[in-house]
Amino acid sequence: MNRRMIPLTLLLMGSLGLAACRPAARTPLPPAPTVLPTTPTPATASDPPTPPPLPHAQPETTTVLLLGTDRRSLDRNAENTDTLILFHLDPNASRVVILSIPRDLYVEIPGHGEGRINTAYACGEQDGTGGLALASQTISTTLGIPVQHAALLDFHVFVSLIDAVDGIDVDVPYPISDPTYPDIATGYDPFYLPAGQHHLDGATALKYARTRATPGSDFDRNARQRQVVLAVADRVKRLDLLPALIAQSPQLWSTLQSTFETDLTLGEIVDLAVVGSRVPTDRIVTAGIDQTCTHFWTTPSGADVLIIDRDATDELVARIFAPPPATAAAQ
Numbered sequence: 001m002n003r004r005m006i007p008l009t010l011l012l013m014g015s016l017g018l019a020a021c022r023p024a025a026r027t028p029l030p031p032a033p034t035v036l037p038t039t040p041t042p043a044t045a046s047d048p049p050t051p052p053p054l055p056h057a058q059p060e061t062t063t064v065l066l067l068g069t070d071r072r073s074l075d076r077n078a079e080n081t082d083t084l085i086l087f088h089l090d091p092n093a094s095r096v097v098i099l100s101i102p103r104d105l106y107v108e109i110p111g112h113g114e115g116r117i118n119t120a121y122a123c124g125e126q127d128g129t130g131g132l133a134l135a136s137q138t139i140s141t142t143l144g145i146p147v148q149h150a151a152l153l154d155f156h157v158f159v160s161l162i163d164a165v166d167g168i169d170v171d172v173p174y175p176i177s178d179p180t181y182p183d184i185a186t187g188y189d190p191f192y193l194p195a196g197q198h199h200l201d202g203a204t205a206l207k208y209a210r211t212r213a214t215p216g217s218d219f220d221r222n223a224r225q226r227q228v229v230l231a232v233a234d235r236v237k238r239l240d241l242l243p244a245l246i247a248q249s250p251q252l253w254s255t256l257q258s259t260f261e262t263d264l265t266l267g268e269i270v271d272l273a274v275v276g277s278r279v280p281t282d283r284i285v286t287a288g289i290d291q292t293c294t295h296f297w298t299t300p301s302g303a304d305v306l307i308i309d310r311d312a313t314d315e316l317v318a319r320i321f322a323p324p325p326a327t328a329a330a331q
Helices: 003-016 022-026 117-127 131-143 155-164 202-210 217-238 242-258 266-276 310-321 325-330
Strands: 062-069 083-090 095-100 106-109 113-116 149-154 168-172 176-178 191-193 196-200 260-262 284-288 294-298 304-308
Touching: 062 131, 083 131, 083 217, 083 266, 095 217, 095 310, 106 117, 106 131, 106 304, 113 117, 117 131, 131 149, 131 260, 155 202, 155 217, 168 202, 168 217, 191 202, 196 202, 202 217, 217 284, 242 266, 284 310
Parallel strands: 062 149, 095 284
Antiparallel strands: 062 083, 083 095, 106 113, 149 260, 168 196, 176 191, 294 304
C-alpha cells in the first residue's frame, strides 16, 4: 500500500475501533470492545496541522457496516465480502455496540432471492444498486437495524496498517495449527501460533484473523477479527495517533479510492472518531451472531449455509442494542 495512505487508513480503522482501550485487545476472545469513525474541512498542503476538531454537531445514533474482502484492488470485479461487522455508536448514551455477522448466513437479498449474506455486495455491484447500498440494505432487513453507512476494505490493507503501528498485542486463547493456510498464489503458507500473549506484525495478524483452523471455524474467526480491530484501536489510542491522523486526513483523502470504498465523507469519519474516542470502555458491547443464533443447513443445490434462528437472534439484537437502563429511564 502507498505509505502516504497509511495515516488515512489508520484514521478510518482506528476510529472504527477507537474506544477500545488497554484491556480490550488483551482479553481473551469473546467480548472484546471497540468504537467507530467520522469529519474535517478540506485543507491545502500549506495549511498547518490543527488539533482534533470538536464535532460540528452531536452526531445522531449511527451504524456503520464494515466489509472486508481479500481482493488486492478495489476494482469493479466484485468479490464476496468474508468479513461483516456492524459498528453502532449512540452518542446520547455514550455507548458503542460491535456485532459480527457470519459470512455464510443464508438470507433474503433484496431483488436477488435467497443467498449467502457475503454475496450481497457483489450482487449490488452487478445490478447497479451499488455494493455498499445493497449490503447495508440486506443487513438492515435481516436484523431490523437501520444501517446508515458502510465501508469496504481490502484485507491486505491490514498488513500495512498493523505494521505502521509497529504491530499489535493479542492474547491467543488456544494454539493454532493451519498447515493448509493459503499463500498469495495457489499453494500453502503454513501458519502455527501457540496460545498465550503475542506481539504480531501485519502479516501474522492477517493470518491470525483469517485462519479457520480452530474448532469454532468461522465463529472463532469472527471473534478474532473483532479482537484484531480492537488491538489496532488500542495502539492508536495508546500512541495518541488520532490528532496527527486528523491533521493529515484532508491531504490524504484524494488517495482514498485506491485503498478502500466508503459512503462516509471525511467530515463524518472525523466527527464519529472524535465522539467515539470519548466512549468509556465499560460502555462498549461486543458480540457475534454465532452457534446460539444459527443452524447449519444444506441448500437443495448442495451449499452448506447457516439459517438464522429468528427468536435467538432477535433476543440478542434487542439485548445488545437496547440503551442501558439509566439512559432508557431518562428518555
